[in-house]
Amino acid sequence: MTSVPPAADQKLNGDAPWDDFDPGVYISHNYLEMQAVDEEILSHVRDHFSDHFRGRVRVASGIDVGAGPNLYPALAMLPWCDRITLLERSARNLEYLRSQAPDYAPHWDQFWNVLCKDEAYATLGMAPRIRFKEAVQQPEAGSLFDLCADERRWDLGTMFFVAESITTSLAEFRRGVGCFMNALNSGAPFAAAFMEHSEGYRVGDHTFPARDIDESEVRAVLGGYADHVEIHRTANPKQLVRDGYTGMILACGQRKNRHDE
Numbered sequence: 243m244t245s246v247p248p249a250a251d252q253k254l255n256g257d258a259p260w261d262d263f264d265p266g267v268y269i270s271h272n273y274l275e276m277q278a279v280d281e282e283i284l285s286h287v288r289d290h291f292s293d294h295f296r297g298r299v300r301v302a303s304g305i306d307v308g309a310g311p312n313l314y315p316a317l318a319m320l321p322w323c324d325r326i327t328l329l330e331r332s333a334r335n336l337e338y339l340r341s342q343a344p345d346y347a348p349h350w351d352q353f354w355n356v357l358c359k360d361e362a363y364a365t366l367g368m369a370p371r372i373r374f375k376e377a378v379q380q381p382e383a384g385s386l387f388d389l390c391a392d393e394r395r396w397d398l399g400t401m402f403f404v405a406e407s408i409t410t411s412l413a414e415f416r417r418g419v420g421c422f423m424n425a426l427n428s429g430a431p432f433a434a435a436f437m438e439h440s441e442g443y444r445v446g447d448h449t450f451p452a453r454d455i456d457e458s459e460v461r462a463v464l465g466g467y468a469d470h471v472e473i474h475r476t477a478n479p480k481q482l483v484r485d486g487y488t489g490m491i492l493a494c495g496q497r498k499n500r501h502d503e
């Protein structure tokens with residue numbers, strides 16, 4: 243059997259210049275001022291975690307995979323787990339995360355304020371910066387794909403704009419989602435966000451690959467690993483002006499019982 247050669251324009255995860263990803267440019271474009279879409283996504287994630295953990299004790303560990311220069315998924319996990327692993331492949335993004343762990347920048351407060359519309363966040367019992375510093379400690383250098391062979395398991399997880407935004411390959415996208423799911427304990431709640439129909443994106447001087455996926459693909463790939471999956475789709479408000487993607491897809495659910503697989 244001969245293998246099909248990759249399409250000329252295919253860009254695998256290992257082909258992109260992740261160490262040149264510029265966190266300052268990315269933050270200015272996306273997170274310096276909170277966008278309505280992030281507020282909406284964060285509100286759903288907050289409610290999902292809060293509903294799940296109501297009446298339960300805090301779990302030991304959470305993970306944000308491909309954290310990049312975005313702290314809001316980790317902020318959403320703060321009340322619910324003792325420790326949070328921020329896993330990231332890019333050297334510059336790791337440097338950014340390490341700079342934020344002891345005392346994060348003031349613009350992240352607007353995201354925390356959205357979370358505080360839920361009582362569990364508002365009554366955390368200590369300043370979120372102190373809790374963040376205590377929970378995150380050392381961001382971890384590593385790859386999403388290594389989680390497939392990793393024996394560690396986390397009790398709570400997030401992965402925002404990663405599996406579809408690091409490759410043009412459908413097989414790699416699916417493997418990435420599978421590796422994220424492999425990292426979670428049975429019953430662990432999770433939130434995963436995806437760009438819909440992305441054509442790839444620029445950060446500063448560099449172009450990064452994306453796999454064009456839609457809601458049905460997200461449902462299909464998660465279906466093998468997760469229960470009670472709820473999908474929220476938000477259209478890109480600028481989609482009439484061509485902006486390289488059509489919307490964002492948020493999937494909230496619970497890791498299936500691993501023994502049933």
Ligand SMILES: C[S@@+](CC[C@H](N)C(=O)[O-])C[C@H]1O[C@@H](n2cnc3c(N)ncnc32)[C@H](O)[C@@H]1O
Nearest residue numbers: 308309310312330331332385386402403407408
């Ligand atoms: C589009 S950014 C998303 C960043 C952030 N999660 C957010 O919500 O904005 C994609 C991130 O995935 C990281 N990344 C790329 N390949 C990765 C891999 N194999 N394992 C883990 N992270 C990876 C990039 O460095 C970058 O931080």
